[in-house]
Amino acid sequence: MDRVLDVVQGGTAGPPPYGFEVGYIEPGGPELRRPLADVWAVRFEDSAPVRGFKSYKGQRHLPGLWWSATIGRHIGYESWLERDHVMLLDFDPTVVGVSSQPFWLFWASENGKGVSHAPDYFVRRDDGSAVVIDCRPTDRRKPRDWAKFEATQMACDQAGWGFRLVGAPDPIMVRNVRWLAGYRHPRHRLEPVVLALQDVFAEPCPLVSGARQVGDLVSVLPVLFHLLWLHDLAVNMSVPLHAESLVSPKAAR
CATH class of the missing domain: 1.10.10 (Arc Repressor Mutant, subunit A)
Structure with a gap:
């Protein structure tokens, strides 16, 4: 079974972005910001989340922690959709490493405006390959979201990672x-x-x-x-x- 679904398609973004940089936190270390070309070999499955999982009264989404049997520690999620997908990743026998909010991706749009995006998950498979995953229901994918997803796809292509945009699983x-x-x-x-x-x-x-x-x-x-x-x-x-x-x-x- 393919447990990461919905390959990115049908986007409505404008011209492609350029100049990717990646911000991430090494285990027990400071936050770093480096060009994408310098981080393709970083073990992002071991990175700490670059942002916290906030909880407050009346919030629309329900964040939490999933204890992963695959890696023996908790993985954060920001919604039940993310929880379901991290659970399916935990069940996938080809997955050997997962991290949530693994890095910030920075780039400049065509007009020079700075843009950033933190994907939801970084996944390492048992063959050494990597997949970056974003979770978003199909009915909540707005044009500005597509622009970020397409930029993330482009960055992943440059780094040699897979990219999947997933909606509601079966x-x-x-x-x-x-x-x-x-x-x-x-x-x-x-x-x-x-x-x-x-x-x-x-x-x-x-x-x-x-x-x-x-x-x-x-x-x-x-x-x-x-x-x-x-x-x-x-x-x-x-x-x-x-x-x-x-x-x-x-x-x-």
């Missing part, structure tokens, strides 16, 4: 992953139960009846859900999870 996938996310912590990996489940599901078997073969559902299901979160066992995530969902051995990538 609701069934989100619902399924949100359930499994409740069992993402390593404490749910109980090795004797893990081995028994892998043996039972060596061939496709319904979720609940297979778990019953191992033992009491109260103790077995959390381990099973943890293995599904880890992709150590596989299940069809495009339909709602249920008792008869077929669980299979780990699928090859």
Whole structure:
């Protein structure tokens, strides 16, 4: 499944910007500002957020922190849309690093006016490639937003990174992953139960009846859900999870 959706398209921005610079915070260090050409190899997945996640009464969006099983620490989000996407990134087995608000991108418009934009996420994949992600509902993408997204796309092209602009993800996938996310912590990996489940599901078997073969559902299901979160066992995530969902051995990538 492609967990970063909606490649940028259909923009309405004016002439392209130029002169990109990047502002970022090294781990435990000061904020730096350098030309884009000098930062392509920076590990932005380890950078601190360049801006905080403010919370105040009556605000439209709900910020918070997502504990990532992938990196073992919290990742900030500014809306439930961002939360859903960072959750899906955490579930993606190809993702090995994520940071939120990873850097400021600075450039000058054609008329010389300074412009800045902080993308929502920087993602590192297990093949070493990187993707910059912006989250924005399709009905809230205004012309000035498109100008920034297109500039970010251009900067990413120059740096050798991918860029994705994502909207609302598939609701069934989100619902399924949100359930499994409740069992993402390593404490749910109980090795004797893990081995028994892998043996039972060596061939496709319904979720609940297979778990019953191992033992009491109260103790077995959390381990099973943890293995599904880890992709150590596989299940069809495009339909709602249920008792008869077929669980299979780990699928090859």
